[in-house]
Every structure is written in C-alpha cells, then in structure tokens.
Amino acid sequence: MTLIVGIPACTKTIGGLVQHATPARYGAALMGAAGALPILLPPVGDGLLQLLDRIDGLLLSGSPSNVLPQHYGVAESETPEWHDPHRDGTTLPLARAAIARGMPVLAICRGIQELNVALGGSLHQRVHNLPDRMDHRAGEGTMDHQFRMKHPVAVSGQLARIVGATEIQVNSLHGQAIDRLADGLVVEATAPDGTVEGVRVANAPGWAFGVQFHPEWHWATDAPSRAIFAAFGAACGAYAAGMRRAA
Helix, strand or coil, X not given: CCEEEEEECEEEEECCEEEEECCHHHHHHHXXXXXXXXEEECCCCHHHHHHHHHCCEEEECCCCCECCHHXXXXXXXXXXXXXXXXXXXXXXXXXXXXXXXXXXXXEECHHHHHHHHHCCCCEECCHHHCCCCCCCCCCXXXXXXXXXXXXXXXECXXXXXXXXXXXXXXXCCCCCEECCCCCCEEEEEECCCCCEEEEEECXXXXXXXXXXXXXXXXXXXXXXXXXXXXXXXXXXXXXXXXXXXXX
C-alpha cells in the first residue's frame, strides 16, 4: 500500500511569477521516516477540500509567513510584510475538515499555529518581545546553524510516549507562538520559558499533533524527530486501511 500525504504549499513570487512551493525536507522526512509519498496541495482555497478523499494524511509545514491576525480576531498585524492569505484560506479549512474525518494531521512550526487558529485559538505575534520569553528566532549563520538543536523542551502525554522521553532537545526558528490555546487542544510540550512547543487535538477522532520545532530537519539523525514522523506514518497507514475496509 502506498501512503500519500498532502502538504499545502506556500505562495511564492519568483522571477515575477506566482508559484507554489514548500521546502523539500518535508517530503524527504515523509519518505524516509513515515513511509509515505508527499504531494503538494496548491493554496487555492477551500475548493481543495475534495482532495481529502484522495490522501491518507495532512502535513502542515513551516513557512516564513505568518497567519493573518484577522483569523484570530486581531485587526492589526505586527508583521504585515510576512503573510500568505492564499495559504491561510487553504490550510485553515483543510485542517478542520481533516480532523473532523479522523485523518492524521501533523502540524509543524507555522502548522501548529495554523492548527491553533483553525480551532479557535490565537497567537503571539512577536513572542520574543514578551517579558521573560526567549528569542526563538533562527538568527544568522548557515542553515545548519539556524536549524541546530537550541534548547530543551519538557514533553508529556501521548507525545512523550511517541518520542520515548520526557525531555528532548529541539531547534527553534519561529517569531510567533500560541497565545490562547484553542478548545480541544492539550499542551504536551513546553520550552523553558513556557512557550508551547507541542499540542495534541484531544477530541480528534484520529491522530492529530502539532509541534513548534522542526523534526523534519533532523529526522535521519535524531531519534525523537524520527519517532514523530514514524508515528505519523503509522497513523496514516491505519487510517488508509480503515478507509479501505469502510469502502
């Protein structure tokens, strides 16, 4: 059985032309650790919901862009140059629909923020400006330096069982973070400053987790990162098998 996981793409303007793209590392992690093939989903709005009948899982990837604050009831954006409304208009309804049907969902970085907003939560727009918070942004340097393991997170609940530990080291490349937690989400990982680093959708009929860090970067060398993708792949396999039996 070939598992297929959809990854909603971002809107990019390259050479004056609008294009759809996502970093290749997400697909590499899916193929290498989850046993699934990636397919890019263009950010064309909720018309894409029909494709949920053709895939076995949904991965909400990271991105330099931020969710428009209007989606969580805030009029003013503190990062007006960093938005992708076409992605918002695609991922928010996709996340809600996938969760409702029990499809496995893995949400990473921007993805965990989308998941929280899609279910009714809100975001800190500049978490590094808050009192007693760390600077979670990538900083300067090579990509390997930016994606280095940067700080520990305390892990609990089902996420702790997945990674096999109650504390892991993670990378950190985000300027925004969860503020008001959406109803139905349970926090299962936190940074030393209290920033939410992992959530589970407690009332989902299927497997649905979000992490603020980037396990796709270290899936080949870091056991907890690989375990997250392996668990996602296993959930996608179980979902696909159940759908076949139902058919």
